Amino acid sequence: MSSANRLRVAVVGCGLIGKRRAREVAAHPQTTLAWAIDLAPAAAAEVTAIWGGKSGTDWKEAVADSSVDIVVVATPNGLLSQIAASSLRVGKHVLLEKPMGRNLREALEIRDAAAAAGKVVKVGFNHRFHPAISEAHRRFSAGKIGSLINIRACYGHGGRPGYEKEWRGNAELAGGGELTDQGVHVLDLVNWFAGQATEVFCRTQSAVWPIGPLEDNGFAILMYPGVVVSFHTSWTQWRNVFSFDVFGTLGSLSVEGLGKSYGEEKLTQAVRKSEGGPPELEEIVYANDDGSWKREWQDFLGAILDNKPYFGTPDDGVAVMRMLDACYRSAGSAAPVRVQEDA
Numbered sequence: 001m002s003s004a005n006r007l008r009v010a011v012v013g014c015g016l017i018g019k020r021r022a023r024e025v026a027a028h029p030q031t032t033l034a035w036a037i038d039l040a041p042a043a044a045a046e047v048t049a050i051w052g053g054k055s056g057t058d059w060k061e062a063v064a065d066s067s068v069d070i071v072v073v074a075t076p077n078g079l080l081s082q083i084a085a086s087s088l089r090v091g092k093h094v095l096l097e098k099p100m101g102r103n104l105r106e107a108l109e110i111r112d113a114a115a116a117a118g119k120v121v122k123v124g125f126n127h128r129f130h131p132a133i134s135e136a137h138r139r140f141s142a143g144k145i146g147s148l149i150n151i152r153a154c155y156g157h158g159g160r161p162g163y164e165k166e167w168r169g170n171a172e173l174a175g176g177g178e179l180t181d182q183g184v185h186v187l188d189l190v191n192w193f194a195g196q197a198t199e200v201f202c203r204t205q206s207a208v209w210p211i212g213p214l215e216d217n218g219f220a221i222l223m224y225p226g227v228v229v230s231f232h233t234s235w236t237q238w239r240n241v242f243s244f245d246v247f248g249t250l251g252s253l254s255v256e257g258l259g260k261s262y263g264e265e266k267l268t269q270a271v272r273k274s275e276g277g278p279p280e281l282e283e284i285v286y287a288n289d290d291g292s293w294k295r296e297w298q299d300f301l302g303a304i305l306d307n308k309p310y311f312g313t314p315d316d317g318v319a320v321m322r323m324l325d326a327c328y329r330s331a332g333s334a335a336p337v338r339v340q341e342d343a
């Protein structure tokens with residue numbers, strides 16, 4: 001594609017994730033970086049110095065630019081829905097980072113704005129593009145472990161001293177604590193394997209970091225038809241952990257690690273023998289290069305350019321926010337709650 005025909009992208013928020021997105025935009029032959037926006041001028045300028053485009057501090061300037069086709073929203077959670085909805089209203093496609101806003105209400109607003117605009121909205125659930133996770137899902141869908149019985153998941157890191165001064169420790173900017181931060185990835189993955197949840201029982205703790213009312217730990221039992229899921233997400237997991245175990249009637253698929261500080265990414269398939277005893281094991285270890293961002297960007301472009309099905313649709317995002325909403329309602333009442341499906 002000639003550079004004149006490339007889709008023009010504005011990245012809003014040039015922190016950890018905005019920089020990753022800008023790198024993929026510039027590396028892809030069908031996209032070019034038009035704008036990098038950050039409240040901190042130096043952060044935006046750092047991005048444009050490497051990957052090109054104009055830098056600025058006001059997201060409204062980039063959204064008003066009629067030559068921009070796509071807006072990537074990588075700001076703190078508190079701005080995601082406002083910037084996404086404003087971009088949709090002027091006809092942009094939008095990739096917004098997870099979570100889909102601070103709460104279910106904001107997620108529904110984004111979903112409705114996407115439907116009215118007829119544009120592609122993708123929620124950044126990059127974990128579906130990690131190789132061990134996507135291969136686990138492929139094998140599960142091919143029937144390698146039989147019918148799904150249950151899932152056990154754990155995701156966490158150790159937070160940081162001073163978390164209460166960061167946006168993640170600020171209820172207004174974050175919307176929630178660790179359930180809203182890393183927990184939503186787990187909820188999305190569980191939905192991908194298990195479908196639609198019916199009931200949730202959740203407890204939270206603000207155990208170590210002074211971020212109350214936000215939680216640094218969330219524990220939940222999620223009920224799906226015929227399937228039970230347990231999960232723990234934590235900012236007091238002193239050694240970083242990602243583990244996702246899917247159990248079926250014939251065997252299991254276990255993902256451990258996501259590379260880098262989460263340890264090598266590994267998929268283990270165990271298939272039980274009809275006579276009992278140790279199962280047949282197969283283990284795949286993946287290279288330590290996180291290609292999920294590249295594959296996720298390709299998935300988004302496939303939807304825009306070729307109308308292909310994609311992950312992280314508004315419905316996927318809303319389904320996660322319904323679960324998150326149920327988790328907080330359950331934790332607040334210390335009782336199991338139904339997942340609301342009426343909105």
Ligand SMILES: NC(=O)c1ccc[n+]([C@@H]2O[C@H](COP(=O)([O-])OP(=O)(O)OC[C@H]3O[C@@H](n4cnc5c(N)ncnc54)[C@H](O)[C@@H]3O)[C@@H](O)[C@H]2O)c1
Nearest residue numbers: 013014015016017018038039040074075076077097098099
């Ligand atoms: N998919 C993932 O695995 C993953 C991982 C981390 C974060 N995230 C999500 O990405 C988003 C950003 O997280 P991060 O870790 O990059 O945060 P960050 O703090 O590193 O970066 C956020 C940036 O947004 C900028 N910003 C704040 N207000 C702004 C405004 N009004 N206009 C323009 N820029 C503004 C800040 O200056 C900062 O540079 C969050 O929604 C987060 O949940 C996703």
